[in-house]
Amino acid sequence: MTNPIQKLDARLSPHAPTVLSIFRVVVGLLFLCHATSHLFGWPVPEQQAPVGVWPFFYAGVLELITALLIIVGLFTRIAAFVASGVMAFAFFSQHLPTGVIPMTNGGELAVLYCFAFFLLVFTGGGSIALDARTGHHV
Numbered sequence: 001m002t003n004p005i006q007k008l009d010a011r012l013s014p015h016a017p018t019v020l021s022i023f024r025v026v027v028g029l030l031f032l033c034h035a036t037s038h039l040f041g042w043p044v045p046e047q048q049a050p051v052g053v054w055p056f057f058y059a060g061v062l063e064l065i066t067a068l069l070i071i072v073g074l075f076t077r078i079a080a081f082v083a084s085g086v087m088a089f090a091f092f093s094q095h096l097p098t099g100v101i102p103m104t105n106g107g108e109l110a111v112l113y114c115f116a117f118f119l120l121v122f123t124g125g126g127s128i129a130l131d132a133r134t135g136h137h138v
Helices: 004-040 056-072 076-098 108-123 130-134
Strands: none
């Protein structure tokens, strides 16, 4: 006889690839807003970086490209690896110098993005991704 946890696991497990795709799209859309704030001043005008200013403008370019790839699920693992690195760089260069604890140095979002993308490096984009449709599980 199965216990309630096994029943729940059996019921939820078949949906994991679809939910992973939903997770990927939501995180990608949020990251896209982060990129557009750096590049175009939308939706947060105060975050816009002047063209060519290191590292904010170039981070915005990488964020834009990787966010779009992650949203559609194309080359998800590679894009997520780059995005994870961008967020790790952001934490270590912009937040860590002001303190070690992400909650107090303003780096909590950078850490969350970093590890959300790191998860996608290992899981891929899920069942509703261009990677899954084209066979590019890279």
